[in-house]
Every structure is written in structure tokens, then in C-alpha cells.
Amino acid sequence: MFNPFEFINMGLWSISIGALGAAVAGILFANTDFFLSKSENAALEYLEETDLMTIDSEPRSFKAKNLWESNGAVIMAVRRPGCFLCREEASGLSSLKLQLDQLGVPLYAVVKEKVGTEVEDFQPYFKGEIYLDEKKRFYGPQKRKMMLLGFIRLGVWQNFYRAWQGGFEGNLEGEGFILGGAFVIGAGKQGILLEHREKEFGDKANLTAILEAARKISKQTAHGSI
Ligand SMILES: *[C@@H]1O[C@H](CO)[C@@H](O)[C@H](O)[C@H]1NC(C)=O
Numbered sequence: 524m525f526n527p528f529e530f531i532n533m534g535l536w537s538i539s540i541g542a543l544g545a546a547v548a549g550i551l552f553a554n555t556d557f558f559l560s561k562s563e564n565a566a567l568e569y570l571e572e573t574d575l576m577t578i579d580s581e582p583r584s585f586k587a588k589n590l591w592e593s594n595g596a597v598i599m600a601v602r603r604p605g606c607f608l609c610r611e612e613a614s615g616l617s618s619l620k621l622q623l624d625q626l627g628v629p630l631y632a633v634v635k636e637k638v639g640t641e642v643e644d645f646q647p648y649f650k651g652e653i654y655l656d657e658k659k660r661f662y663g664p665q666k667r668k669m670m671l672l673g674f675i676r677l678g679v680w681q682n683f684y685r686a687w688q689g690g691f692e693g694n695l696e697g698e699g700f701i702l703g704g705a706f707v708i709g710a711g712k713q714g715i716l717l718e719h720r721e722k723e724f725g726d727k728a729n730l731t732a733i734l735e736a737a738r739k740i741s742k743q744t745a746h747g748s749i
Contacts, residue, residue, distance in 0.1 A: 553675045559667075559722055567714050569664060570706075575633065575654040578642050582655070590631055590654075591708040595716075595740030597623060597733060599632040600661040601653075602703035604645035607693030608725035609703065611686040615727060616705065617650035619734055628737045633661045638697045659701065668700045673724045682725025704728070707736035710743045 571588035590596045599616055602609050616630060623630055630651035634642055637655055646653065659666060673679050705728035707717035717736035719728035 550675055553672055554677050556722070559669070566664075567708070567712070570660060570708070570715070573656060573658065573660040575656055578634075578637060578653055578655055587656075587660075590629070591710060593710055593743050595628050595710040595713065595737070595742070596706075596708050597628060597630045597737055598661065598706045598708065599630075599649070599728075600656070600703040600705065601632050601634045601645070602701065602721065602724070603697045603699035604634055604641040605694040605696045606699055606724075607691040608682055608686050610645065610648040610693060611689055611691045611725070612705075612727045613645065613649040614691075615730055616733070617648065619730060619737075620650040622734055623737055626737055626740070627742065628740055635659050635662065635701065636697055641696050661706070662701050662703060667702045667720065669702055669723055670700050676723055678726070679724045682723075682727075686725060705733065707733055707740070709740045713741060716740065 571586065573587035574584050575587050575590075576582045576584050590598065597616065597619070599613060601613065604610075613632065620630055630649075632649050632651060632653045633656040634645075634653060635656060642653055642655075656662070702721040702723075704718065704720045706715060706719070708714070709716050716739055717728075717732060719733075721727075
């Protein structure tokens with residue numbers, strides 16, 4: 524016999540299952556690379572002309588190309604100095620410091636802004652000079668952002684977990700949605716040998732690949748100065 528209540532009940536059930544299915548599908552879809560901001564490779568000419576500022580009591584401005592002109596450089600574009608994933612990445616890159624020193628290749632980082640003592644507090648995690656890239660050119664040419672999507676991506680949670688297990692801590696100061704990355708830039712006009720664009724929060728550059736690229740830097744004989 525037809526029971527209207529049972530009918531409604533079944534209807535509600537299928538709606539809830541449908542909604543659940545849609546939510547699950549949405550989350551799965553968010554975990555694909557479909558929504559990620561596409562990155563565009565930076566041109567050497569574009570990076571060279573970046574005005575960087577020193578971070579000290581008497582800030583000086585200089586062209587970024589000074590950083591790599593004579594010996595090339597490994598440069599980290601820090602998403603946010605207070606972010607614990609970024610600190611983890613910084614200490615990973617710093618673990619290459621000895622090998623980079625042997626190759627004579629300097630290690631630098633750039634930040635987008637100077638908020639309070641954020642840069643000073645980040646320094647212990649990073650064994651290199653840190654400069655301010657106010658125009659965020661190292662994060663461009665097309666700035667890529669990850670916002671709420673970042674928190675439903677499994678990869679991001681895995682990165683959180685890894686960094687948390689590693690004992691890294693951070694805070695919530697400063698802008699943290701524009702994604703960062705890492706570069707290995709050859710000396711003079713040799714070009715960009717490696718460009719890692721963080722695809723989601725905590726997507727670290729491959730250290731082996733960084734070191735391999737750094738070995739390919741051919742030094743200029745004339746010495747430039749910063
Ligand atoms: C890191 O880079 C090295 C050298 O390019 C490569 O052999 C290795 O598979 C990479 N590792 C990962 C996890 O991608």
C-alpha cells in the first residue's frame with residue numbers, strides 16, 4: 524500500500540545522500556590540480572630589474588641581479604615569515620648551506636613585507652641574507668593565491684602534519700595567501716636554472732634538484748658586488 528510518509532522519508536534520504544555525494548565530489552575535485560593558480564615562468568630580465576631593500580635600520584635599495592651576477596644564487600621567495608611551513612622549508616634550504624658554500628653559491632630569501640619583528644624571527648630558520656621585495660616580483664609575474672581551498676586539500680594537511688611533527692611553530696602575522704617558491708639563478712646571463720612555484724601551502728622545493736641546479740652554475744670571472 525502507498526504510504527506517503529515513507530515516500531517523503533525516502534525522498535529526504537535520497538536528497539541527503541545526493542548532498543553528501545556532492546560534498547564528497549566537491550572535496551575530491553578540490554584536491555585535483557584543477558583550481559590551482561597556473562604559474563607562469565619568470566623571465567630573467569623581469570627578476571633582474573626587481574628593486575630589493577635591505578632589512579636593517581638603514582634600508583638600502585638595489586637591483587636584484589646584484590645577488591646572482593657573479594656567482595649565481597639560490598633564492599627562496601617566502602610566502603610568510605611567520606608561517607611554520609615556510610620556516611620548515613627555510614630550514615630545509617639552509618641544510619644545503621655547507622654544500623652551497625663549497626660551490627661558492629650564496630643563499631638568499633625575499634619577503635613581501637616587513638611586519639613587526641617577523642623577519643628577525645624568521646632569520647634563525649634561514650642561513651642566508653633576507654631582503655624585501657615590496658613589489659612582489661619574485662611572486663609574479665602573475666601572483667598566485669591559495670585561499671580557503673588550501674584547507675580542504677589533503678596535501679596541505681599532510682604538509683601541516685609533517686611540519687608540526689618536525690616541531691616547527693609559527694604565527695598568523697602578515698599576508699600569507701600569495702604563494703612563494705624557490706629559484707636557482709645562474710651567474711650573469713646564464714638564466715633561471717630552476718624555478719619552483721609552490722603549488723599549495725607547504726609544497727617544498729626538491730632539495731636534490733636545487734643542489735643539482737646549483738652545480739650547473741658557471742661562475743663569472745669578473746667580480747660584482749652587492
Ligand atoms: C628530486 O629531484 C631529483 C633530481 O632531479 C630526482 O631524482 C628526484 O626524483 C626528485 N624527488 C622527488 C620527490 O620528486
